[in-house]
Amino acid sequence: MESALLSSSRFLSSQNRELGGLLRNFQSSFHGKLIFNRSFVGRDISIRRGSTGILASAVGKKVKKETVIPDPDYRIPIVLLGFAGGLVYTNNLLPAAPVGLLGLLLLVQTTRVRFVFDNEALEVKVGEQLEESGENVFVGGKNRWKYSTFVNWELWWPNFPVLVYFKETQTKPEGQVHFFPVIFDGKQLYDVMVERAGPSKTSGPKES
Template structure:
């Protein structure tokens, strides 16, 4: 009888330990699954938010538009012509002084009103502070607006002191139309925006 009780007392703790171990294992397994599921849920949520952020960022970059650029007016060329005319007049060379002086006055007037407007897709010539339409081109016809995609080539003469800007485009006529404009704008700003919108020229930029 005593040996039976002894053997029972020995058996019960072992059985309790096994049951306790099974319970602990079950709890740890259950908690592990719960923690695993929660971790996965958080990871999915984070990746979802991150994915949306990346997509939003990419879309934001795609829809970003180029700003409109209007180079500042530059009065150096008109001043040079007027100074040259004044010097010729001072030395009694009135015959050449008159046309040079008139050209200087014309360029001075045009500098105050003519603007090159570089929008997202085209270069357009406008006039006045309100940037009004300049109308038809008096030399070759058509609107004074040319898409960058139609530019064949362009140059600044001369880069160190730009006097003329030249460009050739195929919008006016398929075989190409050449345009010349006096650089009555900031030469560096003009060069930089032309490179950005119409591609590089064959010469170097203004110094």
């Protein structure tokens, strides 16, 4: 009986030594430690260092971003038209005319102009079919600017955004400034600008 027990203990110790050697060889092949998570739901095996190349190849793949078009926002033209109506009511017809015309212009533009943020650039398009807006009437060139050329951008008065400003080096090497009235959803516009062009230096809706 004792000889049987002794022989079985030798057999088990021999198996343990072989198993330990296999584990050591397996660990050395990955140049690191094996960490086992023994939870019943998710049994993950994390391999330090050895998995770096695999992770890098997965992270390094270029993922195409979806096209984002912020929703139209009619608050600015409505405020301007309301202000013009107030001026007319108080017999201030002279200032009411330009304010009312600006409100009407922005109202029309809100229904037709769209900022389209694709994978690599911001482009101004018009109409339901998102047609090209042609050349910029002020500085020339296509109304499409790559995010990589943005120097800075600002969203002014974030609680009630009125103007969006950005400076890019695509039109001019020394930088070209653009101003647009915010006739789009200000929060959506800010979020996609941060995502695609990087964070603004000073402006933007504050997190609550």
